[in-house]
Amino acid sequence: xxxxxxxxxxxxxxxxxxxxxxxxxxxxxxxxxxxxxxxxxxxxxxxxxxxxxxxxxxxxxxxxxxxxxxxxxxxxxxxxxxxxxxxxxxxxxxxxxxxxxxxxxxxxxxxxxxxxxxxxxxxxxxxxxxxxxxxxxxxxxxxxxxxxxxxxxxxxxxxxxxxxxxxxxxxxxxxxxxxxxxxxxxxxxxxxxxxxxxxxxxxxxxxxxxxxxxxxxxxxxx
Amino acid sequence: xxxxxxxxxxxxxxxxxxxxxxxxxxxxxxxxxxxxxxxxxxxxxxxxxxxxxxxxxxxxxxxxxxxxxxxxxxxxxxxxxxxxxxxxxxxxxxxxxxxxxxxxxxxxxxxxxxxxxxxxxxxxxxxxxxxxxxxxxxxxxxxxxxxxxxxxxxxxxxxxxxxxxxxxxxxxxxxxxxxxxxxxx
Numbered sequence: 001x002x003x004x005x006x007x008x009x010x011x012x013x014x015x016x017x018x019x020x021x022x023x024x025x026x027x028x029x030x031x032x033x034x035x036x037x038x039x040x041x042x043x044x045x046x047x048x049x050x051x052x053x054x055x056x057x058x059x060x061x062x063x064x065x066x067x068x069x070x071x072x073x074x075x076x077x078x079x080x081x082x083x084x085x086x087x088x089x090x091x092x093x094x095x096x097x098x099x100x101x102x103x104x105x106x107x108x109x110x111x112x113x114x115x116x117x118x119x120x121x122x123x124x125x126x127x128x129x130x131x132x133x134x135x136x137x138x139x140x141x142x143x144x145x146x147x148x149x150x151x152x153x154x155x156x157x158x159x160x161x162x163x164x165x166x167x168x169x170x171x172x173x174x175x176x177x178x179x180x181x182x183x184x185x186x187x188x189x190x191x192x193x194x195x196x197x198x199x200x201x202x203x204x205x206x207x208x209x210x211x212x213x214x215x216x217x218x219x220x221x222x
Numbered sequence: 223x224x225x226x227x228x229x230x231x232x233x234x235x236x237x238x239x240x241x242x243x244x245x246x247x248x249x250x251x252x253x254x255x256x257x258x259x260x261x262x263x264x265x266x267x268x269x270x271x272x273x274x275x276x277x278x279x280x281x282x283x284x285x286x287x288x289x290x291x292x293x294x295x296x297x298x299x300x301x302x303x304x305x306x307x308x309x310x311x312x313x314x315x316x317x318x319x320x321x322x323x324x325x326x327x328x329x330x331x332x333x334x335x336x337x338x339x340x341x342x343x344x345x346x347x348x349x350x351x352x353x354x355x356x357x358x359x360x361x362x363x364x365x366x367x368x369x370x371x372x373x374x375x376x377x378x379x380x381x382x383x384x385x386x387x388x389x390x391x392x393x394x395x396x397x398x399x400x401x402x403x404x405x406x407x
Contacts, residue, residue, distance in 0.1 A: 042294070059262075202289070202311070
């Protein structure tokens, strides 16, 4: 139990599930940042979960396992490994973006890469370039050095067209973890500021800083 | 069809979770076979739509796969962890959709009888909760169940019980304080 009674009660309400709006967001923030609060949540989960005995199991849709398997499978058609790589220290500016795209196109013909240019949500110059190759590798490169507080990480998310919940692609820079989502064109890539190690909830908990759409770039012909 | 011959004891969910941390997909499949129906049922009860329940259950299992290393048996059994993740994903979906309340009636299968509480006794935690819920007034006990099981928010509960929002919040807080004292004793 937490040393702070009010917060322990907030944890209880969070587990009960009745919180909404600002109170729910506050609980999610504390869950991410405050170990004592997380312990309170775990304690209340242990206490209240027997209430779930009220609910009878139901037969899930037949395609559910396939959907889950797809979601955790690193690549689409070919079972190759897909990784996030983060290249520090690229030079800044639009010229650098153009140059890197051009170099990429030349080096990687005939497979057209798909590219997302991620800009600050609030507006401004591009900050990250993400290129998805057919071999399943996703390269994420900053146009300039990006700094975050030492207790925070940047987490990359994919939001496919028409969906409302992003899938995590891992923390930047990656420690070699595999991506867990298929990336189709018109997928929106988002970067949020998260607690060290990434979002504890499976959804962005911090501010979404950068975003951009993954689009196919046709290689120059001739 | 799975050809696996692996046989695990009923309480080996924590073993399966541990194997998931090593990327063992066969263990993950066993976990799904064992828990899929239970977790989907819980998500369906909260979202009340098959498609949303499937989304929530999918999100939950993806999170379980990715975060199996975060399961800490010291903090409680795997059941509480798995059900917790599923409920939060289902609640994420219904809170985001700002579910329409008018016309909603709780599932008729909901069983408010004392017999339903008797089902909690199968574990020590359940027996303690049942004993302590028994100390609450009947309508406060129903409030707890509707919040946890049906995923109703404070404002949805207020509407359903036809009482002001502040009253519902106060009832819930006082009930939780009573439960905390009772469960600690």
